[in-house]
Amino acid sequence: SQKIEQNSEALNIQEGKTATLTCNYTNYSPAYLQWYRQDPGRGPVFLLLIRENEKEKRKERLKVTFDTTLKQSLFHITASQPADSATYLCALDSHGNKLVFGAGTILRVKS
Amino acid sequence: DVKVTQSSRYLVKRTGEKVFLECVQDMDHENMFWYRQDPGLGLRLIYFSYDVKMKEKGDIPEGYSVSREKKERFSLILESASTNQTSMYLCASSSGQVHSYEQYFGPGTRLTVT
Numbered sequence: 350s351q352k353i354e355q356n357s358e359a360l361n362i363q364e365g366k367t368a369t370l371t372c373n374y375t376n377y378s379p380a381y382l383q384w385y386r387q388d389p390g391r392g393p394v395f396l397l398l399i400r401e402n403e404k405e406k407r408k409e410r411l412k413v414t415f416d417t418t419l420k421q422s423l424f425h426i427t428a429s430q431p432a433d434s435a436t437y438l439c440a441l442d443s444h445g446n447k448l449v450f451g452a453g454t455i456l457r458v459k460s
Numbered sequence: 461d462v463k464v465t466q467s468s469r470y471l472v473k474r475t476g477e478k479v480f481l482e483c484v485q486d487m488d489h490e491n492m493f494w495y496r497q498d499p500g501l502g503l504r505l506i507y508f509s510y511d512v513k514m515k516e517k518g519d520i521p522e523g524y525s526v527s528r529e530k531k532e533r534f535s536l537i538l539e540s541a542s543t544n545q546t547s548m549y550l551c552a553s554s555s556g557q558v559h560s561y562e563q564y565f566g567p568g569t570r571l572t573v574t
Contacts, residue, residue, distance in 0.1 A: 438503070452502035
């Protein structure tokens with residue numbers, strides 16, 4: 350069956366460290382993968398998109414990698430801040446503009 | 461900035477009531493989506509629409525219907541609300557342009573059915 354898996358346990362890290370979140374998938378062949386941030390009680394906000402032919406993408410303190418052989422994407426936040434605390438969702442394409450989302454990983458950055 | 465608005469942030473309805481959730485986007489996007497989000501399950505797609513008057517079932521359409529009479533507006537209808545439809549409902553839109561696949565979400569409607 351098709352599955353997208355993100356760490357179900359919250360990730361707790363110290364301010365200034367790099368946070369690394371994982372997204373694994375099975376039985377999908379996505380052309381691209383996206384990461385979203387969601388704050389409590391709000392809708393997700395798009396962060397980054399990476400295509401299947403791209404190994405890595407960066408935006409300010411964010412970095413995403415995409416390994417289609419391992420069927421895995423890693424999402425890194427460098428120099429993390431308490432304001433980065435949120436739930437992070439990965440999503441991959443399934444038939445055109447339709448997305449399938451993971452359940453998300455809660456990140457808590459402590460000062 | 462893209463703006464997606466939803467008609468209510470919080471809604472409480474009784475079992476058996478007909479419920480309308482409205483979503484409006486102001487970016488002339490072709491695609492619109494309705495999701496529900498439950499703890500531990502993530503976002504699940506209920507229905508989506510690629511164009512006015514067009515709709516397609518998502519992964520969990522049972523108990524729901526939709527309407528898209530105008531490009532900017534996409535409505536989700538619960539014909540007879542049940543307690544298992546208590547959830548956070550999120551609307552999203554995206555451009556139909558190639559290589560522009562990110563979705564823009566509204567703030568969500570937290571629906572409680574008692």
